[in-house]
Amino acid sequence: MEDERKQHKFISFLFYQAVRDLKPVWMLEDMRTMETFYWEEDAKQRTYSPSEALLYAIVHDHRPYAHYLLSRFSDEALEMPGESFxxxxxxxxxxxxxxxxxxxxxxxxxxxxxxxxxxxxxxxxxxxxxxxxxxxxxxxxxxxxxxxxxxxxxxxxxxxxxxxxxxxxxxxxxxxxxxxxxxxxxxxxxxxxxxxxxxxxxxxxxxxxxxxxxxxxxxxxxxxxxxxxxxxxxxxxxxxxxxxxxxxxxxxxxxxxxxxxxxxxxxxxxxxxxxxxxxx
Structure with missing residues (x-):
């Protein structure tokens, strides 16, 4: 169970890293919707929301991804992100x-x-x-x-x-x-x-x-x-x-x-x- 948790945390970090590296939008969306654990110790298994993904896109100036999220998920993209954000x-x-x-x-x-x-x-x-x-x-x-x-x-x-x-x-x-x-x-x-x-x-x-x-x-x-x-x-x-x-x-x-x-x-x-x- 601990090994599985570490693996999911690693996948979570890979999503952040992929946005930072300006990977293609289709790849980021595949990663975003993959159920994974967040970095916090008490986090539950879930996907990243469009709102949380948009914060990453803003930080790393991934304009195509930010524009995709705002166009495809207008309401959700500007919702409040989770408490960890x-x-x-x-x-x-x-x-x-x-x-x-x-x-x-x-x-x-x-x-x-x-x-x-x-x-x-x-x-x-x-x-x-x-x-x-x-x-x-x-x-x-x-x-x-x-x-x-x-x-x-x-x-x-x-x-x-x-x-x-x-x-x-x-x-x-x-x-x-x-x-x-x-x-x-x-x-x-x-x-x-x-x-x-x-x-x-x-x-x-x-x-x-x-x-x-x-x-x-x-x-x-x-x-x-x-x-x-x-x-x-x-x-x-x-x-x-x-x-x-x-x-x-x-x-x-x-x-x-x-x-x-x-x-x-x-x-x-x-x-x-x-x-x-x-x-x-």
């Missing part, structure tokens, strides 16, 4: 994983599928694991990791820039905190900030009072004009108002292709998009 049933682990590993192509496909499923209307705004991610939404995570492309993709697909984590921090607070704490990667931080402002008609965020109290410090970080706007001393620039209205008219389920088709110069489109946000 994730512990909080209200989160969006596949979306968070795609952001964390910067899998833009798979991220876009997940968002497209989510739009097609009525039960996933709030999917983009689900808070992450309370124990591991402090309730951060995928947009919080994208801002924390300075993934400007992911920030724009999530916002364009309906993610809320006003969502709060368990500490009351919005994605804008996350970016401002990054700008305050370090001078590294300033360009990426400001790209994330600009993308957020494109989708924020109201300036509601936790650090607003800190910006007002420490004006001299923040003026050096943000510039006087942007600081005045964020603190409510000046109205939004006309360009920002115009872009907000344009972006608000784009159907989320067709983003970012709808952004590509806008009849405006490429130089006026959101910075993270220019030549880099398009996905297959």
């Amino acid at each position: 994730y512990c909080c049933p209200s989160s969006a682990p596949h979306l968070a994983m795609a952001v964390r590993y910067d899998r833009r192509d798979i991220l876009a496909h997940i968002l497209q599928v989510a739009h097609q499923l009525p039960g996933l209307r709030s999917y983009m705004n689900r808070g992450g694991c309370f124990h591991l991610e402090d309730g951060k939404t995928p947009l919080h995570l994208a801002c924390e990791l300075l993934r400007a492309d992911a920030v724009m993709l999530l916002l364009g697909n309906g993610a809320s820039p006003q969502a709060e984590d368990h500490n009351g921090m919005t994605p804008l607070d996350v970016v401002l905190q990054q700008l305050r704490d370090s001078k590294a990667n300033v360009g990426a931080k400001k790209s994330c900030l600009e993308n957020l402002l494109m989708f924020m008609p109201e300036m509601r965020f936790k650090m607003k009072s800190a910006l007002q109290k420490e004006r001299q410090c923040w003026s050096k970080v943000l510039g006087e004009d942007k600081l005045n706007y964020l603190t409510g001393r000046e109205p939004a620039p006309l360009f920002l108002i115009a872009m907000r209205r344009i972006l608000a008219q784009l159907p989320p389920e067709q983003f970012p292709s709808s952004l590509d088709k806008l009849p405006i110069p490429a130089a006026l489109k959101p910075r993270a998009h220019r030549g880099r946000l398009s996905v297959a």
